[in-house]
Amino acid sequence: MILFTFKRFLQLIPVFFGATLLVYFLVFATPGDPIAALSGGKPMSPAVESALRAQYNLDQPFWVQYFLYLKNLVTFDLGQTFSGQPVADVIARAMPVTARLAVMALAIEAFFGIIFGVIAGLKKGKLFDSTVLVASLIVIAVPTFVLGFVLQFIVGVKLDWAKPTVGSTAPWGDLILPATVLGLVSLAYVLRLTRTSIIENKQADYVRTATAKGLSRRRVVMVHILRNSLIPVVTFLGADLGTLMGGAIVTEGIFNVPGIGNLVYQAVLKGETPTVVAVVSVLVVVFVIANLVVDLLYAWLDPRIRLV
Amino acid sequence: MRYNRTSKALVLSAALALTLTACGGGGAEEADETTGGDPSKVITANSTEPQNGLLPANTNEVGGGRVMDLLFTGLVSYDIDGKPVNELAESIETTDAKTYTIKIKTGQKFTNGEAVTAKSFVDAWNFGAAAKNAQLNSYFFESIKGYDTVSAEGATEETMEGLKVVDDTTFTVELKRAESDFPLRLGYTAFYPLPAAAFEDPKAFGEKPAGNGPYKLAEDGWKHNVQIDLVPNADYSGPRTAANGGVSFKIYSTFDAAYQDLLANNLDVLDQIPPSALQNYQDDLGDRWVNQAYAGNATMTIASYLPEFKGEAGELRRQAISMSINRQEIIDNIFFGGKQIAKDFTSPVLDGYSDALPGNEVLTFNAEKAKELWAEADKIDPWPADKTFTMTSNIDGAGNKEYIEAMANQISNTLGIKAELNPIPTFKEMRELVVSKKLTGASRAGWQADYPSLYNFLGPLYGTGAGSNDGDYSSKEFDQKLAEGLAATSVEEGNKIFNEAQQILLKDLPVIPLWYQAVQGGWSDQVTDVKFGWNGVPVYNAIVGK
Amino acid sequence: MSENPTPEIIEPTASAPRVRAGKISSRRIEHYVAPLEETPLQSVDKVDETATPLSMWAQAWRSLRTQPLFIISAALILLVIAVAAFPGLFTSTSPTSCSLEFARQGPSAGHPLGFTFQGCDIYARIMYGAQASVLVGLFTTIAVVVFGGILGALAGYYGGWLDAILARLADIFFALPLILGAIIIMQLPAFRENRSIWTVIITLAIFGWPQMARITRGAVIEAKSSDYVMASRSLGLSKFKTLVKHVVPNSLAPVIVVSTISLGIYIVAEATLSFLGLGLPPSIMSWGNDIASAQISVRNNPEILMWPALALSITVLSFIMLGDAVRDALDPKSRKG
Secondary structure, three states: OHHHHHHHHHHHHHHHHHHHHHHHHHHHHOOOOHHHHHOOOOOOOHHHHHHHHHHOOOOOOHHHHHHHHHHHHHOOOOOEOOOOOEHHHHHHHHHHHHHHHHHHHHHHHHHHHHHHHHHHHHOOOOHHHHHHHHHHHHHHHOOHHHHHHHHHHHHHHHOOOOOOOOOOOOOHHHHHHHHHHHHHHHHHHHHHHHHHHHHHHOOOHHHHHHHHOOOOHHHHHHHHHHHHHHHHHHHHHHHHHHHHHHOOHHHHHHOOOOOHHHHHHHHHHHOOHHHHHHHHHHHHHHHHHHHHHHHHHHHHHOOOOOOO | OOOOOOOOOOOOOHHHOOOOOOOOOOOOOOOOOOOOOEOOOOEEEEEOOOOOOOOHHHOOOHHHHHHHHHHOOOOEEEOOOOOEEEOOEEEEEEOOOOEEEEEEOOOOEOOOOOEOOHHHHHHHHHHHHOHHHOOOOHHHHOOEOOHHHHHOOOOOOOOOOOEEEEEOOEEEEEEOOOOOOHHHHOOOHHHOOOOHHHHHOHHHHHHOOOOOOOEEEEEEEEEOOOEEEEEEOOOOOOOOOOOOOOEEEEEOOOHHHHHHHHHOOOOOEEOOOOHHHOOOHHHHHOOOEEEEEEEEEEEEEEOOOOHHHOHHHHHHHHHHHHHOOOHHHHHHHOOOOOOEEOOOOOOOOOOOOOOOOOOHHHHOOOHHHHHHHHHHHHHHOOOOOOOEEEEEEEOOOOOOHHHHHHHHHHHHHHHOOEEEEEEEOOHHHHHHHHHOOOOOOEEEEEEEOOOOOHHHHHHHHHOOOOOOOOOOOOOHHHHHHHHHHHHOOOHHHHHHHHHHHHHHHHHHOOEEEEEEEEEEEEEOOOEEOOOEOOOOOEOHHHOEEO | OOOOOOOOOOOOOOOOOOOOOOOOOOOOOOOOOOOOOOOOHHHOOOOOOOOOOOOHHHHHHHHHOOOHHHHHHHHHHHHHHHHHHOHHHOOOOOOOOOOHHHOOOOOEOOEOOOEOOOOOEHHHHHHHHHHHHHHHHHHHHHHHHHHHHHHHHHHHHHOHHHHHHHHHHHHHHHHOOHHHHHHHHHHOHHHHOOOOHHHHHHHHHHHHHHHHHHHHHHHHHHHHOOHHHHHHHHOOOOHHHHHHHHHHHHHHHHHHHHHHHHHHHHHHHHHHHHHOOOOOOOOOOOHHHHHHHHHHHOOOOHHHHHHHHHHHHHHHHHHHHHHHHHHHHHOOOOOOO
């Protein structure tokens, strides 16, 4: 297992360089001129324009730009934003906030998704099962920006249970509502994956064995059925962590969370290459680690699976 | 200042995006109970992250602009109606509108203890204009003699010959040519003075500016992307003294979020109601809202280089399109009142504005006439069958989608041609289309005044080769009028000539004026005395807590 | 659960490896042993030798076609497809003749669902919007399932370097911001001038496959360690054939679940792309687009949002139900009769 983990971390190196190169190229290839946008549509003297271009290496061909970026990267200089902030600082401020938000959303979707999924699976076709199906349909068909907006209005303004937006330090308490909204769509996935898996497994032979052995129903469900049903769920959750971190653009906007979703969105629009590359690189690392954890969990959940 | 900036609406999903500065018409009764206020209350207000370090000549967008205007004070400031009021200027005198002698008040200090002298202005302006400093607002100094030398690429000269320090409190400005509205510009951000410390390390200074305005940056006041805290500056003694205990700008990425905060009393002042709340904000807020015109307008540019809009047929077509837009219907149904239909190319809050310019009937909805004009144009040069009339707009900083779609429907209903929105994902792509002259059909435009003057709405936009002349309009006759207007000895005389120039525009329609912008804002029940200025920005220093 | 009342012989399986000494039940279980002559062997266990052997799929189809869940969902899907193919049969109102005169008005004669923010007929727009929405949802899902499914299955089954490369590739794709990818794809010469639903489908598929690959990979890893795989291999079936014949069919459940939900998610995602100016041109109607445009009316006219969302919900519901029915049919343990 240690060798397995070590091999994974070795893979990080080519993945990291591959990702930076790809993203650098993609941002480079987006249409539009970032410097022209800086002027806000107002006139800009040619001297100012060429000075700014030189400052961000935008007057260089692609390979030179990328090489200069890598050169700085070696000294842990991630470059600067168009506002002159070091990218490293910007990410260091935004990343913890988003990480908290994502972890909380993941916890919410895992907890409720699995519980509701188990109940729905055990009571297939009953009222509870149909109710959660309809509820998931709402989550799927009403986009996050509407659902979040409505929940924010009801909980934050009408009921006054929480602040409508997240405070400047993004404390855990403020993040409950945004994390719920963020986790809702994934909750629908987790719920239905758990449900289906439970339905498949509740007829498995070992369940009968366990029941026949006289184990309590609770124990059969919790230990035997659930554990054997979790592989697809764990797979989904592992992949979802990164999606929650990078894809929180809409939720972060609604609740004004100063996280990386918003950061990378703005950076893409502005063509601020160093920020986009840095955020994506961090996300790739998160993904590789999340994936590693998932693979380790497979082996734990089902001892027949060997790590190779 | 252009309002179609990404920075103004850092928007997330277009659905969340809203940069409508909606408008016009009457406003709420402004509460006038100054008594019993709490002068120590810190006011929270919405803003966006400043795009650059806080240097006067490098701040060209609203997020940084509103902070700069509180941290610094220039020779003049604008009162609530946009009239210039002397701040540091003792007097600004000229005999020929070409050479100005400026005397400043004594005893003023920057918050780092340095005295504000004539040199503080001259050095700051030279710094802003010099090519090597690459300041975004450098073109603001282009009227000053010697600008061309210092702003040329690779220039080594760093001082403009038109600026001369006479003594500690006096300096002179010589312009390239007579410009009677020059004193009006001096309240703009680019013209603020700077202490010597700013030139030693501009970058560090931009993070922690030492200004001379009614407020100063609190200790560690700028928390990037989150909040900017300002506290009153005790050394300031001008017309804009702080009536509160400070201003905290909260950085919002959407106006929807800010509005919800306002409703929950989690934000004190909001300067823009999001489109999703335009229908109900007056009910939500009781008497705590405003809806008043400010110096900005919205237009659609039809580039002069488009073949189908050239010549006489082109002129008829532009008029037909203008007359097929039912502006009032859009204002009523998309903006829910607010804005005022445009009757010229400027703004009604400016001195010299006229709503009765001859020829402005082309801006009034008239379906019959529009069809006639279109048919006439078709006789000269038929509109290709199946050609769609597109209206291009970047939609990343959005809030524009709705009205453009409504206009597309009106144009296609009236003229019987296909018309639709051509959405461009990013502002930078939109700018590239403009710069490389690849616009097709019409494209969204608009102007927000830098300083309160008719010229500011005309010269930079329609003068031949002017910096913001996106449609490449060129008319000798119009250029001539502009020059005459600038050379006029009085502002009134100048305005008269500028309005004559506008009549040429009404005939040529380089852009189709749509409506005048208005600020729709609101405030919490924790504050009172909230007023919005001529440029749509709240007068932060006057707000008091309850 | 099988309704067969006859007790079956339970063989110890590897899937219940840790047999623990659980509590001994205090209940006395009555053991019923049927007299041998009463129950002819054939009725329970004996293979019916006269019937033609059926493949797994044929068996599934046989059980499927009698299921009410399947019949209802299939009928609904046919209806949705009919609307998508021939919207003109379901409404005579033009969805594109919009006027602010009617903006936000309620239902009236000939306009059963009222009008949108722009004064378009909601019913007509839902009928005409079905086409783009259903195509985007369906084809993206198909592309994702085929592409992601195949890659995921290969990665999970063969493991090793193939798995490493595919998984890391997926990691990079996961981390790419959708909007960045979308901007780039829109720029490609093939799409720049004539944007269509295919642009959207390709964009969504490129960003959707890693998730499906992950899910399939996980399911395949789980399935490949089952006894029947070992049995099949020891019977001499090649590695690849075992994958196709045994591993894949047994890994389908999570794939079906995720793809039926994703179908709806893709339809909504199209709205987000369109709203960002990266999706369908405004001249192509879609439910997603109408839902997104209705956002500003949520507080005052929620019905403008509700109708297209309802149409979308019904479509997703029918696919989820179909997925459930197919999964049930493929699972021999839950097959009835």
